[in-house]
Amino acid sequence: MRKRKKEQLLSLLQSYEEAHSTLRSFITEGREKEATSLLVLCQEGMEKIEGEVRANLAEADGLTALFLQYQEALFRTYQALSIAESGMDFLQKAESVYFQIRDGIEKTAVHSLILFLPYKASMWDSMESIYLAARKDPSCEALVMPISYFERAEEGSFGEAQNEREKFPAHIPLITEDFSIEEEQPDLIYIHNPYDDANLVTSVHPRYYSFNLKKYTENLVYVPYFTTTTASNLWRNFLPAFPYVDYIVGQNEVHKNCLPSEVTGKCVVLGNPKFDAAAGLKTKKIELPPAWQEIAKGRSLYYYNTSLICMLENPDGFLRKMEELFRLFKDHPKYCLLWRPHPLLENTFLTMKREFLPRFQQLKEKFITEKIGIYDDSAELDRAIALSALYIGDWGTSITSLFNVAEKPLVMLDYALSSENKERNEKLWPLLQYFLLRFAGIHPQEGEEALVFEGRFLLKGKIEGKTLFLDKLDLADWGLLSEEEKIPGDEYREAYFEHGRWILCPRAGGHFLVLEKGKAPQKVELEHIFIEPDAFYESYREGEYIFCKAENYPCDIRFSLKTLRVLEETGQKEGKLIYHIPEEELKKWKVECNFKEEELISGFLPWRHFSYGLQENVAYNLQDFLSDKPLPRPFDKAFSHSKIKEIAVNIGTAGEKIHAYFQRIALQDEKNREIEE
Structure with a gap:
């Protein structure tokens, strides 16, 4: 029996206790006419409850006998009243049977109705392992209904409605959009499109906007169709579905912390179903189509x-x-x-x-x-x-x-x-671009600085005439063994030399790194726990401070070269400025490396961008x-x-964990849910 139906039946039965009490009063006071009318109402109401039980409970035989006993006891009460007898004994029998009916329904096992609403077949993998876990669970009925969507025209209007049900895997049974969400009111609805009417490219049918779905379910769950190996910019946006969903499934704690503060309480870190299939690919044998x-x-x-x-x-x-x-x-x-x-x-x-x-x-x-x-x-x-x-x-x-x-x-x-066969000098143009822009920047250089090249060494540039000379400083000489530390290639960007120390500034990392010969490396952490590609897009030195310009970090920051402390420029964040030197100008320059150019070849490294x-x-x-x-x-x-x-928790078992978690919630009655919360 559906939990919702069970709760409805128990709510109806609750009114019978008051009805029975009123009947006793009528009989005691000799008000046979009122008692007879109420007996008829009790009889008709119990017939409807019996019909609902038969329709929603496969094994209703035991309760059927009790319903018959109840109706018989009511009839005997009515007969007694018609011949001026009290009928109280028969009413007491009806009450006794009523409690058995109520207890029988309370003990009835419930099952949930779970509805999956994917829209793009190619995104079904973000739900599939949850569905497969639900399909094995005898305490639920899991349905998959691919929903219609529209591709928008250039001016934003809806094009022709599309539905990709024919593209879904053959082993997934599908229902049509004739299914009435409004009448059935599923216990759980899973969605993976959180944009409602705000997507500029596509839109699901307005029937499936989150604010509409929420009217018909107690548990609207958003499972992202995307995964990342880093913190996610996308989650920092307040997506249209966020006010209406009851839960958001996060792949790890970092992702949860990326959410707007207003909805972090809705996020449950259980992993992502997309990883379940990926984890199984290591042993899966698939034939190449002809x-x-x-x-x-x-x-x-x-x-x-x-x-x-x-x-x-x-x-x-x-x-x-x-x-x-x-x-x-x-x-x-x-x-x-x-x-x-x-x-x-x-x-x-x-x-x-x-x-x-x-x-x-x-x-x-x-x-x-x-x-x-x-x-x-x-x-x-x-x-x-x-x-x-x-x-x-x-x-x-x-x-x-x-x-x-x-x-x-x-x-x-x-x-x-470009992989085109360019001259050696042209291949080094990106480095030439970087150093020329640094030397010509709006912030004049103060002191010695370098580029942290892929977390492996420092590159220092010097201009003589129309030639850029590059020198290399090994981080190992400054107490940092890159092979041991496994520094991500995009952890740092610029480095500045002051008082015998190199200060490495964050690009994606969440700290400054201070290197001094003969001493252990020192990390100066930022206030926000923030590890994301391009947290800062540039830095410069001015006086006793290093200033870092925020791209994805919440605000600009400055680092004191005297105290080695970080100060946040709260509320200050400018748009990223991009400068570019034309190729014709670059052709006038030469680049000379005072080391073997092969040392610029890195190979496979850890990165904040992609693990x-x-x-x-x-x-x-x-x-x-x-x-x-x-x-x-x-x-x-x-x-x-x-x-x-x-990358994520529960890799390989996320679908099972997600289903178990929300199935438990779906089957909870309101009293137990309030206690747990």
Whole structure:
């Protein structure tokens, strides 16, 4: 029996205690007419309750006999009244049977009705393991109803309604949208779209906006369809569904702490179902589809991911990189590209970067018609990850964390770099850009400073004429053994020298690092616990302070070179300014390294952006990797495995944990829930 129905029946039965008491009073006072009318009401009401019990309880035989006894006792009471007898003994019998009926219903086991409302088939993996756990649970009925959505036109209006039920896995039974949420009022509803009417690209049908769903369930649960290996910028926004959902499922404590303070109390850290499937891929055997075999021709598959964030930030660089990848992989003898674009990529071009849409469509058509690689727009993400040997793409997506959990290498693209056969000097242009802008900055340099290069050493620049000379300082000489510390490549940005100490400023890390020869490294923590890519985008020195400009950190900060203390510039945060030196100017310059340039090649490192992987840089690009150019730090599977525990809790069992947690809540009665809360 549904918990809601049980509560309704018990509520109805509760009124019978008062009715029986009133009947006793009527009989005692000789008010036979009023007593007879109330007896009829009790009889009719109990008939309805019996009908509800029969309809909602498979094994109702025991209660059926009690209902019959109750009705018989009421009838005897009525007969006694009709011949001027008291009938009190028969009423007492009816009351005794009533208590047995009430106790029988109270002891009846309840089950919940759980409704899953996915909208994109490709995002179903964020719910699937919860559903599979629920389907095995005899105390619940789990239903999956793919919901309709609209892609928005450029001006924001709704296009034609779409429903992707045909794209869902065949082993998942589906119900249609004829199901009445309003009448059935599920005990639990799971959603993975928190945007309601605020998404500029798509919108679920207004019927499924969170403020509508909340009217018909006690437990509206938001399970994110995305995962990350870092703190999430997305969660810092107050999403439209947040006021209406009862619970938010978080993958780890860091994610919970990223939420707006108003809703952190709603977040339950239970993991993310997407990782359950990824964890199982290490032992799962999947056959390559025949159509894919024809294209792959025995070559290793490299997964190519194109995300929305990187496209929106730099659409031209994004498409240039796509052209480059297609050129590098076309007819490659060893590697075949498996391209899975974000399911909303093309429509995001349409609504937000329309001028680039034709160029994207031409590239997509070229990729498919020329069979440069495998184009995969199916809902079977697990298959693509399982069949791929390696990930290539952007860092800020769910897919990177899934590859981390699957313990496969990540190669991150830099949209400012090109793998074209450039002259040696041009390959070093990103470093030239950095130092020229530092020397020409609005804040004049004071004292000695350096760039922390991928957490491994310091790069110092010096200009003579039209030549930039680069020197390298090993951090090991200053008491920091990078191999032991495993410093993330994007932990720090600039470093400043003062009083015999190097001060390393945070980029993604949550602290300053003070290095002094002969002493142990000293960390000066920031006030906020904050570890996120690009927390700060630049720093400069002015007088006795180092100022760090916030990008994702809540505010700008300054660091005292005298006291080694951090002061927050509360409420102060400017927009990021981006400067660029034209190529024609860069061509007038030379770059000379006073060390072997090969030392700029890093290999696989830990990063705040994406846990662990290879980041393209000035000395080692994607073409180098595809040419099997040696790396000083090749992929370390053991180290990759050690990083998994940082990504999420309950990897491999999140679906089971999530279902167990919310099923317990769904089956609680209001009294027990209040006690627990």
